[in-house]
Amino acid sequence: PIGTPIVQSSQSNASHNRAISNHEPSIRLHDVPMPICPAILNHPTVEYLMAYDLMDQFKVQRGFITYDFETLSDQVMKNITDQTTVLSQLHKLSIASTEVYPNNNKSYELVKRCYTLFDELSDSYQEQLENYQLPPNSSFVHLWLAQTFESAEEIYQCMKYYDENIPFDRCVKVLGWNSSRFDIALLWDALDCELWTMGVPIGSLNNTKSITVTHKKSHMKLQFIDAENLFGPMTLKACVKDYGDKTEHKDVFPYELINSKNWNEVLMKTEPFEYEDFKSQLKGGYSITKDEYDQYLIDFKRFTNRLDYLKYYNINDTEIMVKPLMNLIDTFEQFNIDVLHYISIASCAYATKHYSTYYPSKFNLESDEQSYYEDFDINTDYSNPNPNAKPFELTVRYWKSKCYHYKQQDYNAGRETEKNVTTDDYDYYKQLFETSFRQIRQ
DNA sequence: CCCCAACGAGTGTTATAAAC
DNA sequence: GTTTATAACACTCGTTGGGG
Numbered sequence: 332p333i334g335t336p337i338v339q340s341s342q343s344n345a346s347h348n349r350a351i352s353n354h355e356p357s358i359r360l361h362d363v364p365m366p367i368c369p370a371i372l373n374h375p376t377v378e379y380l381m382a383y384d385l386m387d388q389f390k391v392q393r394g395f396i397t398y399d400f401e402t403l404s405d406q407v408m409k410n411i412t413d414q415t416t417v418l419s420q421l422h423k424l425s426i427a428s429t430e431v432y433p434n435n436n437k438s439y440e441l442v443k444r445c446y447t448l449f450d451e452l453s454d455s456y457q458e459q460l461e462n463y464q465l466p467p468n469s470s471f472v473h474l475w476l477a478q479t480f481e482s483a484e485e486i487y488q489c490m491k492y493y494d495e496n497i498p499f500d501r502c503v504k505v506l507g508w509n510s511s512r513f514d515i516a517l518l519w520d521a522l523d524c525e526l527w528t529m530g531v532p533i534g535s536l537n538n539t540k541s542i543t544v545t546h547k548k549s550h551m552k553l554q555f556i557d558a559e560n561l562f563g564p565m566t567l568k569a570c571v572k573d574y575g576d577k578t579e580h581k582d583v584f585p586y587e588l589i590n591s592k593n594w595n596e597v598l599m600k601t602e603p604f605e606y607e608d609f610k611s612q613l614k615g616g617y618s619i620t621k622d623e624y625d626q627y628l629i630d631f632k633r634f635t636n637r638l639d640y641l642k643y644y645n646i647n648d649t650e651i652m653v654k655p656l657m658n659l660i661d662t663f664e665q666f667n668i669d670v671l672h673y674i675s676i677a678s679c680a681y682a683t684k685h686y687s688t689y690y691p692s693k694f695n696l697e698s699d700e701q702s703y704y705e706d707f708d709i710n711t712d713y714s715n716p717n718p719n720a721k722p723f724e725l726t727v728r729y730w731k732s733k734c735y736h737y738k739q740q741d742y743n744a745g746r747e748t749e750k751n752v753t754t755d756d757y758d759y760y761k762q763l764f765e766t767s768f769r770q771i772r773q
Numbered sequence: 774c775c776c777c778a779a780c781g782a783g784t785g786t787t788a789t790a791a792a793c
Numbered sequence: 794g795t796t797t798a799t800a801a802c803a804c805t806c807g808t809t810g811g812g813g
Binding site: 400401402404421559564587735 | 795810811812813
């Protein structure tokens with residue numbers, strides 16, 4: 332068929348529209364199937380480069396920021412009976428990030444930062460806030476965000492194209508591990524303030540994977556996404572082991588020892604944590620292994636106190652994410668897939684599927700290329716109209732049946748049917764189809 | 774331990790063809 | 794004119810697993 336008309340709602344306001352709207356309604360029918368190419372049309376840079384036949388200039392995003400929170404937990408309620416559960420309340424203790432600045436070759440430079448509750452106690456704290464033009468009651472998370480916006484600007488400058496005409500979004504990705512579940516909640520209250528504003532979370536309610544924060548002055552955007560969605564469900568430890576460098580490892584930290592009463596005292600101590608401190612109720616009351624503790628004692632010798640170790644631990648958690656992400660970006664780059672443009676490995680796979688039809692030769696590296704379809708050529712005419720296609724005709728029978736069913740559906744759903752289209756509207760719709768046809772055929 | 778998003782089985786809705 | 798069958802989704806809700 333030439334095209335199938337779709338009347339989305341049975342509560343059509345056809346007669347209503349005719350009376351007051353200046354807009355002339357029409358039905359659009361296509362006699363050539365519309366191509367589906369989301370991998371191109373959803374990526375402005377790729378769309379531009381492809382339209383001008385410049386795909387050889389394409390480069391994927393290699394600059395990004397990783398971040399992580401550490402918290403202190405207050406036990407609000409203890410185990411009183413076997414029916415009563417322990418509830419703990421988590422507060423922000425520190426936030427760390429690793430900024431990745433890409434070079435023109437495949438190398439990159441890292442800048443690591445860590446802000447903690449201790450910063451808010453320091454004498455120069457108000458001065459620091461003023462440097463970023465933050466209001467006096469801002470938290471250390473605001474301070475981190477302000478600095479991150481400045482860093483993002485530099486990362487953007489490292490990544491954008493030399494040719495200013497090539498569109499490139501002023502947006503830098505900020506990745507956390509399983510952040511869509513937990514870290515975002517801690518970040519939430521800092522995402523909207525005088526200096527920047529939070530956008531609507533992307534997707535529907537059961538698909539909130541990304542939040543964009545825009546700086547009001549510089550219009551720089553930070554897009555917070557969850558790195559776990561790019562690797563599939565696994566622990567950070569497993570991800571680093573499978574995708575990263577063998578030499579990197581996740582360290583240990585006694586979360587449950589620190590609470591809002593004792594943090595200042597406990598973290599200022601200069602001796603290492605005791606073995607018993609690592610016992611965790613969450614992990615079934617078990618502590619870390621003896622080997623892990625020995626490794627911790629060796630690591631600790633490099634630090635003057637426990638706070639310094641906390642900063643190191645927090646930063647390390649973000650730094651170990653960089654290598655796996657780089658490896659993933661490299662893997663997809665050979666197929667022209669820009670991993671950081673997407674928010675999940677599923678959407679990368681979807682884009683890969685479409686690219687494999689545009690550029691089959693890229694996906695059959697080891698095979699005899701001649702036996703495959705040719706790559707997409709922007710100058711070729713791919714339209715393929717079918718002269719034998721049967722045109723759609725709006726018959727009285729078809730229209731009657733449709734009206735009847737709309738009524739049935741509304742009745743079953745307990746809806747009002749007064750404004751529904753009726754059999755009497757046949758002539759109007761018949762006319763609408765005729766005029767629409769003429770427009771298309773010219 | 775609790776929280777929350779993803780997942781997946783089950784169920785509901787809509788459009789249409791064809792039989793009655 | 795009415796009923797039945799079917800495909801393609803959309804929605805619901807309990808389970809699962811990682812976060813601290």
